[in-house]
Amino acid sequence: MAKALVIGANGFIGSHLVDALVSAGHEVTAFDRFSSQEPTFDAVGVRLFRGEFLSRSDLEEAVAGQDIVFHFLSTTSPATAESDPTLDIRTNIAQTVELLEACAAAKIQHFYFASTGGAIYGPQGKERYSEEDRALPISPYGIGKLAIEHYLSYFEARYGLQSTILRISNPYGTRQHPNRRQGLIPIALRQIAAGQPVLQYGDGSMVRDYVFVEDLVHMIVPMVERDTRHRLYNLGSGGGQSIADILESLRRVTGVSFAVEVRATPSTFVDKVVLDTSRMTEEFGTPELTRLDEGVAATWSEILENP
Structure with a gap:
């Protein structure tokens, strides 16, 4: 079983992911601010790391000694990224690059990134979109996610940091x-x-x-437990x-x-x-x-x- 760090562990998907990982027997560290409430996940035995995503030192401390990292935190939503695209660039994109640098330095074995399947393909007029289709986002939120996906390719080529991209549809x-x-x-x-x-x-x-969040995390956990064939997966109801x-x-x-x-x-x-x-x-x-x-x-x- 792996030592797993969940970035955004007190968030919507992150909290359910913590529960699913613990249930599968993994040793989980939950990274979040935990500023306004107690942990929302139910699992016991989880190590809490109260940190700021925008703090490089907090990220470096959190990733140390971990095997795998799940990046399920976003500082923006589609609406806030739309109203201020530079906020997405200055926080989500820039800080994710710092997170990836910390992971590369810590020799993290695998990095899992929660991308978007709802915005990244853009208006191509298809009945459904596969991982082989081009990503042509027209919203700042989708553009930011695609930029991070490209940085994942860079960090794999430059530092050997293995990663899996999860293009998630519309979870609820x-x-x-x-x-x-x-x-x-x-x-x-x-x-x-x-x-x-x-x-x-x-x-x-x-x-x-639309995909129910508990169904979603049960799609993700099996990916941790075997060598996957691909580094990009669409996750949704289909x-x-x-x-x-x-x-x-x-x-x-x-x-x-x-x-x-x-x-x-x-x-x-x-x-x-x-x-x-x-x-x-x-x-x-x-x-x-x-x-x-x-x-x-x-x-x-x-x-x-x-x-």
């Missing part, structure tokens, strides 16, 4: 921070809980690949749901006939993104996926318990 589920305005499902559910209209961009036909489909699920689960506020679709939004996940399923098998209504119900229950 429990433990999504209420102040982080990312993801249609959690944002809409919180609007419903507050008695507010649900915001809809466009006519409801925009399609995304199917698409329109905004209209999602809103109907929210109505079924909540029992609320909420109002909808329609706004124009931002120019950097892509009309349809569904990931081809056959590379992952052929190598690791077809995962059991949580039904949309079941995943929405779990998310809704947590929001009601923690308004």
Whole structure:
């Protein structure tokens, strides 16, 4: 079993990843600020490292003695990167390069990066996107993720730092921070809980690949336990749901006939993104996926318990 460092361990995906790694028997160090709350993961025996991602010395101390590193922290969301692209460059990209330098110096065996499958392929008009398709992002968030992917190639060529890129679709589920305005499902559910209209961009036909977060981390953990065939994987449900489909699920689960506020679709939004996940399923098998209504119900229950 590996000594694993999770950067962003108290975040949405990171906290579930900590639980899954511990369950699989790995020795986990959880890196996060842990400033506003206690750890959100359930696992016991996890070493907590209270650190700042923007601190080079904190990163160097955290990676020392680790076997593998999972980088699941982002200082921006698609919306904040859009409003200030330089923030993404100055923090996410620049600091990830510093993290990679620290990992190379510490002789980390493997580095796993949470990229984006929802924004990185851009508006190419395909029914679904495979890892063989070109990455043509038009949003600052997607551009930043692609830049980091290229830096991973550089660090492998220059320093021998092995890495795996995880292009994740549109995850949803429990433990999504209420102040982080990312993801249609959690944002809409919180609007419903507050008695507010649900915001809809466009006519409801925009399609995304939604994957329940617990299903997602169960796709990731097996990659740690064997030599993988590829260094890039699409991770998602492999199917698409329109905004209209999602809103109907929210109505079924909540029992609320909420109002909808329609706004124009931002120019950097892509009309349809569904990931081809056959590379992952052929190598690791077809995962059991949580039904949309079941995943929405779990998310809704947590929001009601923690308004």
